Amino acid sequence: MLSENDLHGIYVPVITPFDTQERLDVESFERYLTSLIQHDMDGIVLNGTTGESPTTAWDEVGRLAEAARACMRSKALPLVIGSGTNSTAESVRRTEAAGLWGADAVLAVTPYYSRPSEEGVIEHFRRIASVGFPVIAYEVPSRTGVTLSAETMKRILDLDGIIGLKDASGGTSLAEKLLPNCQKPILCGEDAHLLEMLQLGAAGGMLASANVHTTAFLDVYAQAASGNMSLAAATFDRLLPLIRLLFRESNPAPLKWLLARQGHIASDTLRCPMARISDALQEELSALSEVIA
Template sequence: MLNETNLQGLFVPLITPFDTEERLDLESFGRYFSSLLQYDIQGIVLNGTTGESPTVAWEEVGTLYKAARACLRPRRLPIIVGCGTNCTAESVRRSEAAGHWGADAVLAVTPYYSRPSEEGIIEHFRRIASVGIPVVAYEVPSRTGVALSVETMQRILDLDGVIGLKDASGGLALAAGLLPDCPKPILCGEDALLLDMLHLGAAGGMLASANVETASFLKVCAQVSEGNTSHAVETFDRLLPLIRLLFRESNPAPLKWLLARQGLLASGTLRCPMGPVSTAMQAELDAFLT
């Protein structure tokens, strides 16, 4: 299982491949995931935002978990499973199931849509953490509608069983407020802010863009760790156009199109209500490949 010490480095949130009928495409999943395993990434995330978690049934998450473990053999790589919902009881049930599967941690998002009080949110995380599987909290107010204060997030990180945070808060204020005094790791979840967060003391990143140019993202992390600031800036500046392109339209639509164009997926299909990228975006992504 993951802990506060080894939750660091580059974690890649996996996409969920579908065929043209919007069914799971396990053949593409195996090909795509195996291509990532040539890199020394520190872990993966199943059923996160990039994996289209709102439209993936829990039974399908179990299928993907088994497929991922099969691809990994004999290599051991941490798997974090997205288990957070806006229903505490369901999040607990999913976390228990992920623990039974052998997952190394769960990713639990701040409860969305219902806009609970901060005390309710803290209790939500406390109940998930009580399951016994390590919990990575996930703050992404652009999707949840609730932005937590530094003080509230610190109380969540103080909970036993919460081992760290994926910070996709959209800025640097949360990380800057937490990092000076927080003993638990914070991972950047805002791809374009990776370099800034690493300089603040973030332990790594959980980045959708790292599905492509994976080696360069690893290089940025290593260069910052080694104190090679100028080289890290150069490497990251070369990545920024790609990052901005991949988030020009809703993630993971551009990413899926690109992976399909590279031949790693049979189709860039997304599940409705997500739809394909625009023709203009396709042209820009195609230009990136050339």
């Protein structure tokens, strides 16, 4: 199981491949993941936003977890499974299941849609953490409709069992307030802000963009961790145009298109209501991905 001290570096949230009939494509998943883990990232995240968690059934997550563990058998790589929903009871049940499936920690998003009070959100995380399995909190207000104050997030991070935070709050303001007074690791979850977050003292990132040009993202982290911020900035600047294109239309649609084009998965199919990317974005991604080292 992951501890606070283990939570650092670059974690890659993986996509969930579907065939053209929107059925789970485990064969593509195994091929894609086997290729991806040849890189020395610090962990894999299954069933996150990038994995289309809103439309992936929980039993399908179990099948993917089994496949992931088989692919990763020869490599000691942490597996984080997204278990958070807008139902506290369901999130608890999923956290228990993720532990049985061999996860090393779970990623639990701030409960969405219901627009709970901040006290309700704290209790939500307290109950998930009471399972006794490591929990990474995930703040992403652009998707949940809930924006937590730094004070509330600090109370969540102070809970036993919460080992860190994925901060996709849309900027660096939350991290700026938390990092000086927080002993638990904060990972950047907003790809375009990776360099800024590392400069502030973030422990790393959970980055969908790191599915492609993975080595360059690992270099950014390693260069920053060694104190060579100017080199990290130069490396990151080369990646930034691609990051911006990958998030121009809703993630993971651009990423899936690119992975399919590169032959890592058989199809860029997404589950409705997600739709494939525009022709214009396809052209831009195709041109840009060829020139980034």
